[in-house]
Amino acid sequence: MADPVNDDLMAEWGAALAEQGVAPADADEWAARVAGAHGSRREPDHILNQDEIDGLLGFSVEDLVSGSQSGIRAIIDSAMVSYERLPMLEILFDRFVRLLTISLRNFTSDNVEVSIDRMTSVRFGDYLNSIPLPAIITVFKAQQWDNFGLITVDSSLIYSIIDVLLGGRRGTTAIRVEGRPYTTIELDLVRRMIEIVLADGEQAFGPVSPVNFTLDRVETNPRFAQVSRPANAAILVRFRIDMEDRGGSMEMLLPYATIEPIRDHLLHSFMGERFGRDPVWEGHLATEIWQAEVDVDAVLYEQNVPLRSILDLKVGDVLPISIKPDALVAVRCGDVLLSEGRMGRLGDAVAVRLQRPLKKSKTTMAIFDMAEAMRKDI
Numbered sequence: 488m489a490d491p492v493n494d495d496l497m498a499e500w501g502a503a504l505a506e507q508g509v510a511p512a513d514a515d516e517w518a519a520r521v522a523g524a525h526g527s528r529r530e531p532d533h534i535l536n537q538d539e540i541d542g543l544l545g546f547s548v549e550d551l552v553s554g555s556q557s558g559i560r561a562i563i564d565s566a567m568v569s570y571e572r573l574p575m576l577e578i579l580f581d582r583f584v585r586l587l588t589i590s591l592r593n594f595t596s597d598n599v600e601v602s603i604d605r606m607t608s609v610r611f612g613d614y615l616n617s618i619p620l621p622a623i624i625t626v627f628k629a630q631q632w633d634n635f636g637l638i639t640v641d642s643s644l645i646y647s648i649i650d651v652l653l654g655g656r657r658g659t660t661a662i663r664v665e666g667r668p669y670t671t672i673e674l675d676l677v678r679r680m681i682e683i684v685l686a687d688g689e690q691a692f693g694p695v696s697p698v699n700f701t702l703d704r705v706e707t708n709p710r711f712a713q714v715s716r717p718a719n720a721a722i723l724v725r726f727r728i729d730m731e732d733r734g735g736s737m738e739m740l741l742p743y744a745t746i747e748p749i750r751d752h753l754l755h756s757f758m759g760e761r762f763g764r765d766p767v768w769e770g771h772l773a774t775e776i777w778q779a780e781v782d783v784d785a786v787l788y789e790q791n792v793p794l795r796s797i798l799d800l801k802v803g804d805v806l807p808i809s810i811k812p813d814a815l816v817a818v819r820c821g822d823v824l825l826s827e828g829r830m831g832r833l834g835d836a837v838a839v840r841l842q843r844p845l846k847k848s849k850t851t852m853a854i855f856d857m858a859e860a861m862r863k864d865i
Contacts, residue, residue: 573746573750573753573754574753574754574755575695575752575753575754575755576606576722576753577606579691579692579695579753580603580606580691580724581603582691583687583688583691584601584602584603584726586687586690586691587601587683587684587687587726588600588601590683590686590687591680591683591728594679594680594683595648595651595652595730597651597730597731598730598731599728599729599730600728600729600730601726601727601728601729602726602727602729603724603725603726603727604725604726604727604736605724605725606722606723606724606725607722607723608720608721608722608723609720609721609723609740610717610718610719610720610721611714611715611716611717611718611719611720611721611740611742612716612717612718613717614721614723614740615709615710615712615713615717616709618639618709619641619642620707620709621642621668621669621707622639622640622641622642622645622707623639623640623645623669623674623677623705623706623707624637624638624639624705624706624707624708624709624712625637625638625639625640625678625681625702625704625705625706626703626704626705626706626712626714627681627685627700627701627702627703628700628701628703629698629699629700629745630698630699630700630701631696631697631698631699631748632696632698632745632746632747632748632749633748634714634742634744634745635703635714635715635742635745636700636714636739636740636741636742636745637712637714637738637739637740638681638684638685638737638738638739638740639737639738639739639740640677640680640681640735640737641735641736641737642735643734643735643736644728644734644735644736644737645669645673645677645735646735647728647730647733647734647735648676648677648680649673649676649677650733651730651733652676668707669707674705677705678702678705681702681705682702684737685700685701685702686700688700688739692749695749695752695753696748696749696752714742715742715744719742719743719744720742720743721740721741721742721743722740722741722742722743722746723738723739723740724738724739724740724741725737725738726738726739781820782820782821783818783819783820783825784818784819784820785816785817785818785828785830785839786816786817786818786819787810787814787816787830788808788810788814789817790808813829815827815828815829815842816828816829816830816839818839818841825845826841826842826843826844826845827841827842827843828840828841828842828843829842
């Protein structure tokens with residue numbers, strides 16, 4: 488039985504297509520498609536699965552970890568703070584990579600290359616759900632910052648480190664035994680490597696803010712490594728560690744709450760390899776200050792007198808000075824009191840013998856000592 492509503496729709500579409508110059512045959516084809524869609528109620532040719540739906544909406548875990556977010560997730564995370572707003576982090580982690588390369592070479596007695604794979608901002612809960620198992624998750628605490636962080640070592644790196652430390656041959660792939668928990672020996676060897684990583688992390692962050700990273704616990708289940716709320720933002724740094732034909736990846740996760748105490752320092756950017764002070768300019772400034780000439784005044788007596796009394800002074804008036812003969816003389820440089828002494832005579836000159844040591848300056852004297860040594864060398 489024909490549907491009058493569909494017939495009217497097909498007639499309207501046919502007229503619209505004719506106005507646009509569509510051939511009648513094409514118009515009939517469009518009408519047939521419409522009739523089939525509305526009349527026969529055919530089932531859809533393809534049904535999206537869960538992975539395709541997640542990819543369409545931007546909720547794919549792989550895209551989240553890699554940083555290529557899209558869809559609704561990109562809109563949700565648009566307000567997330569990005570690590571790129573903290574330029575000092577890249578400098579610190581570059582320094583950390585150089586230190587870790589040297590330390591792991593000494594630890595394994597092998598040719599180790601450490602590089603930064605990527606640095607992204609993620610949600611803490613999403614990262615825990617994306618950790619590929621089996622893996623070893625280390626929880627460490629930053630003492631001065633009073634918060635925690637995570638270091639995750641994947642199975643490839645774990646078995647590579649174990650193979651190197653236990654005398655495995657070079658050029659052979661480490662044997663991976665899946666389906667069983669890590670043994671005590673394996674956990675102990677990885678713990679030693681993590682301690683080296685934390686020590687290098689302390690040295691890397693030292694120029695910006697002194698901090699002590701202490702190993703809190705080692706977990707193999709992400710559920711027991713909860714150190715922050717799942718919705719909190721965190722910085723994820725992925726390192727690639729290569730040892731000739733062996734190696735793997737290691738990830739360091741720092742919640743934004745952990746680095747909040749040093750956020751002001753991370754906003755700065757320094758050029759080159761030097762952090763903070765420049766000893767060359769300190770020595771030059773100290774040398775110039777050391778050679779500067781200043782005027783020192785010996786004040787015997789001071790008294791506040793009203794301006795009216797000064798204006799009333801006449802020739803022959805006597806100004807009484809109410810001090811004792813053994814009164815101390817104030818030695819000043821401008822308005823700064825340096826010391827005190829007693830008035831006397833040295834030959835034909837009036838002299839002051841200091842009775843008290845000079846007051847120590849609030850500025851450290853180390854730079855002046857260094858400048859004096861540099862001046863003697865010259």
